[in-house]
Amino acid sequence: MDTSLLTELQQARQDKRQVVLAVNLKTGAERLLYPFETRETSDLLEAARAALNNDKPAEIETAEGSVFLNIFNPKLRLFIVGAVHIAQCLVPIAAGADYDVTVIDPRRSFGSDFRFPDVTLDNRWPDEALAELNPDRRTAIVTLTHDAKLDDPALRHALKSDAFYIGALGSNRTHTKRHDRLIEAGFTEADFSRIHGPIGLDIGAKSPAEIAISIMAEITAVLRQKAVK
Amino acid sequence: MTEAPTALPDDDILEQALNWRKEGRDVALATVIKTWGSAPRPVGSQLAIDETGNMIGSVSGGCVEGAVIQEALEILKSGEIKTLEFGVSDDQAWEVGLACGGSINVFVEKLN
Numbered sequence: 001m002d003t004s005l006l007t008e009l010q011q012a013r014q015d016k017r018q019v020v021l022a023v024n025l026k027t028g029a030e031r032l033l034y035p036f037e038t039r040e041t042s043d044l045l046e047a048a049r050a051a052l053n054n055d056k057p058a059e060i061e062t063a064e065g066s067v068f069l070n071i072f073n074p075k076l077r078l079f080i081v082g083a084v085h086i087a088q089c090l091v092p093i094a095a096g097a098d099y100d101v102t103v104i105d106p107r108r109s110f111g112s113d114f115r116f117p118d119v120t121l122d123n124r125w126p127d128e129a130l131a132e133l134n135p136d137r138r139t140a141i142v143t144l145t146h147d148a149k150l151d152d153p154a155l156r157h158a159l160k161s162d163a164f165y166i167g168a169l170g171s172n173r174t175h176t177k178r179h180d181r182l183i184e185a186g187f188t189e190a191d192f193s194r195i196h197g198p199i200g201l202d203i204g205a206k207s208p209a210e211i212a213i214s215i216m217a218e219i220t221a222v223l224r225q226k227a228v229k
Numbered sequence: 230m231t232e233a234p235t236a237l238p239d240d241d242i243l244e245q246a247l248n249w250r251k252e253g254r255d256v257a258l259a260t261v262i263k264t265w266g267s268a269p270r271p272v273g274s275q276l277a278i279d280e281t282g283n284m285i286g287s288v289s290g291g292c293v294e295g296a297v298i299q300e301a302l303e304i305l306k307s308g309e310i311k312t313l314e315f316g317v318s319d320d321q322a323w324e325v326g327l328a329c330g331g332s333i334n335v336f337v338e339k340l341n
Binding site: 001002003006007009010013014015016023025028056057059068070071074075 | 236237243244246247250258260262263271272273310312336338339340341
């Protein structure tokens with residue numbers, strides 16, 4: 001491999017781009033693919049997309065010989081809006097599943113180091129924080145505040161992003177009201193349908209820890225492309 | 230408020246390989262490209278080796294690293310690419326085989 005290609009690969013990883021290193025095992029020829037940054041299709045690009053989606057390298061046969069596709073996915077990220085009790089339970093579960101977790105809450109008494117000692121805290125308003133954190137295809141966003149003043153700006157921003165999962169805490173009734181506000185704000189039904197609400201897989205969760213488990217289970221199912229509600 | 234982590238881990242293998250290159254060292258890169266049965270490290274795992282035998286990363290959790298390093302040092306001289314095969318049915322198994330009973334293919338190349 002050329003050092004210049006390796007330099008480009010490392011830069012792409014720093015920039016959190018989903019990149020595939022395609023190596024011809026017979027000739028040693030190598031190139032980088034950014035399959036989600038193009039609309040083109042080819043067997044190679046489709047295989048690269050599948051490999052990135054499955055989080056698993058792959059090998060495919062081409063006219064020029066076997067090509068190994070090594071994948072470089074950015075680390076998964078989870079942005080939790082609302083430094084509430086459920087968030088306290090969700091942080092360690094998500095960290096254990098290898099997500100970089102950021103808790104966003106402008107209310108400093110909630111989003112304090114005392115309550116969240118081991119996680120990145122962001123005390124800006126959710127829309128401001130998300131604008132800079134730049135959610136991408138490897139990002140999940142959950143809103144947990146129950147407060148439209150905080151949840152809605154986050155959801156509006158999330159819906160404009162490529163986040164693979166968006167979830168909002170609240171009852172069916174809350175979710176219906178949320179629906180009306182977002183439609184009023186100009187979002188389509190298709191946009192709104194991206195929001196998982198009421199949040200979490202239905203496992204009969206009651207306590208904050210159980211709800212955190214149901215949320216993490218749903219995020220995992222969506223990431224791994226299992227059908228959920 | 231804790232600082233957000235950077236995109237790459239401190240012990241990133243490719244970053245170390247790149248740093249070695251910047252220091253003017255010859256570097257080889259080994260990548261697990263196929264596994265059968267229970268292999269210790271998944272496909273895509275990498276090991277970087279410099280000209281003096283320094284290494285970072287792993288392709289097998291220690292079982293075949295020694296053999297990979299030897300091949301890598303040869304490849305640094307020849308500049309060729311090579312796919313190495315390790316497994317229990319291999320002649321070398323008694324020396325450098327995988328205790329877990331799996332087999333792996335490792336692609337080795339030089340950084341030019």
